[in-house]
Amino acid sequence: MRLAVIVLVLVLGSxxxxxxxxxxxxxQALATHGSWxxxxxxxxxVKPSARDADWRKLVVSAAVHVVNQSTDASSxxxxxxxxxxxxxxxxxxxxxxxxxxxxxxAKARAVQRVVASCGEQYDCARxxxxxxxxxxxxxxxxxxxxxxxxxxxxxAADALHFWxxxxxxxxEACKEPGVGRAVVSVLxxxxxxAPLEEALNTARTCLVQVESGLLEALIEAEDGSAxxxxxCPLLKSxxxxxxxxxxxxx
Amino acid sequence: xxxxxxxxxxxxAYVTAASAGPTADKKRREAVxxxxxxxxxxxxxxxxxxxxxxxxxxxxxxxxSKAENPxxxxxxxxxxxVRYVGTDIxxxxxxxxxxxxxxxxxxxxxxxxxxxxxxxxxxxxxxxEGKTLVFExxxxxxxxxxxxxxxxxxxxx
Numbered sequence: 145m146r147l148a149v150i151v152l153v154l155v156l157g158s159x160x161x162x163x164x165x166x167x168x169x170x171x172q173a174l175a176t177h178g179s180w181x182x183x184x185x186x187x188x189x190v191k192p193s194a195r196d197a198d199w200r201k202l203v204v205s206a207a208v209h210v211v212n213q214s215t216d217a218s219s220x221x222x223x224x225x226x227x228x229x230x231x232x233x234x235x236x237x238x239x240x241x242x243x244x245x246x247x248x249x250a251k252a253r254a255v256q257r258v259v260a261s262c263g264e265q266y267d268c269a270r271x272x273x274x275x276x277x278x279x280x281x282x283x284x285x286x287x288x289x290x291x292x293x294x295x296x297x298x299x300a301a302d303a304l305h306f307w308x309x310x311x312x313x314x315x316e317a318c319k320e321p322g323v324g325r326a327v328v329s330v331l332x333x334x335x336x337x338a339p340l341e342e343a344l345n346t347a348r349t350c351l352v353q354v355e356s357g358l359l360e361a362l363i364e365a366e367d368g369s370a371x372x373x374x375x376c377p378l379l380k381s382x383x384x385x386x387x388x389x390x391x392x393x394x
Numbered sequence: 395x396x397x398x399x400x401x402x403x404x405x406x407a408y409v410t411a412a413s414a415g416p417t418a419d420k421k422r423r424e425a426v427x428x429x430x431x432x433x434x435x436x437x438x439x440x441x442x443x444x445x446x447x448x449x450x451x452x453x454x455x456x457x458x459s460k461a462e463n464p465x466x467x468x469x470x471x472x473x474x475x476v477r478y479v480g481t482d483i484x485x486x487x488x489x490x491x492x493x494x495x496x497x498x499x500x501x502x503x504x505x506x507x508x509x510x511x512x513x514x515x516x517x518x519x520x521x522x523e524g525k526t527l528v529f530e531x532x533x534x535x536x537x538x539x540x541x542x543x544x545x546x547x548x549x550x551x
Contacts, residue, residue: 150437154445319515321515324515344490353515355547356515357550360516360545360549363545363548363549384550386548386549387491387492387495387548387551388548388549391491
């Protein structure tokens with residue numbers, strides 16, 4: 145089993161290892177035998193022109209099975225480690241996985257199982273962050289618990305994704321102090337792309353609650369800083385032409 | 395005669411005991427006002443005089459059964475809390491950006507509250523009520539220190 149994982153990781157990490165093209169029939173046979181890890185490692189060898197909807201379906205199915213198997217009741221720490229080796233590589237190879245609701249839901253359940261089973265000796269927060277990319281929903285109340293865990297063990301910025309999911313689930317979560325901390329932290333970090341978008345969206349949703357923290361950070365921020373650049377459009381839309389806004393929001 | 399003295403002593407002891415609460419309360423309130431005035435005496439860079447006051451009316455309306463601290467304990471904390479109101483007003487006047495907005499006020503009020511604000515989780519909030527700058531400090535948490543009032547005021551000035 146361990147060897148299979150190493151082989152899978154090597155294959156997933158090898159980029160375009162298309163030397164030996166594999167026909168769809170072979171993938172279907174692997175699915176019939178429940179050889180999901182092997183299927184996930186082999187599917188990339190199907191020539192691009194043959195990668196149709198059925199191919200995609202098989203890859204998603206394999207990924208869901210691998211995620212479920214790695215975190216079922218009988219799995220231990222080694223399975224979680226395997227998951228950490230497989231999931232990021234597989235998602236890099238098959239980017240459509242992060243758009244598949246079924247896969248993301250399976251991954252969300254896996255994250256919840258991992259958190260439930262990892263004790264004090266394991267770095268739960270880092271596992272959660274590594275596995276949670278793309279997940280947009282968890283079971284009720286889970287996102288907030290994960291946000292608090294990540295905020296405490298890693299930092300406010302890393303918790304933002306979970307706060308955003310928690311806020312989407314229940315607007316009341318805007319009142320949690322961690323939300324403002326996470327937003328400020330990401331806006332000040334100079335992050336771009338998805339993390340910045342998540343921070344801005346969360347700030348817009350919870351603007352009334354996070355405004356005080358944003359103003360506080362703006363007072364401290366350097367003129368022309370990443371924070372001022374990111375937060376000013378939000379703060380200028382709010383009443384009150386304060387000195388800090390006039391000085392730092394050009 | 396001996397009996398009369400004894401009765402008087404007992405009566406005196408009774409009266410003293412009965413008035414210990416209100417007297418202690420009064421002394422603490424005076425100490426709060428003195429502490430606030432001490433801070434006010436440090437306002438030297440604004441070029442005007444402000445009326446600084448502790449909102450005792452609001453303090454007396456607090457439902458202490460819902461407060462995080464007992465009333466007596468809070469009175470003790472307020473002596474420390476209000477000490478920095480004047481100091482921080484002066485600090486704002488030292489900053490050329492904040493001096494002008496501060497000068498628009500005539501009154502500075504410190505008010506204790508137990509009310510939470512869903513929109514602002516800070517324990518120290520600042521409100522503008524006409525020509526009055528109000529510092530609302532939610533009971534509980536740490537006592538205030540230098541810089542707290544200036545930082546809070548900057549959010550609205």
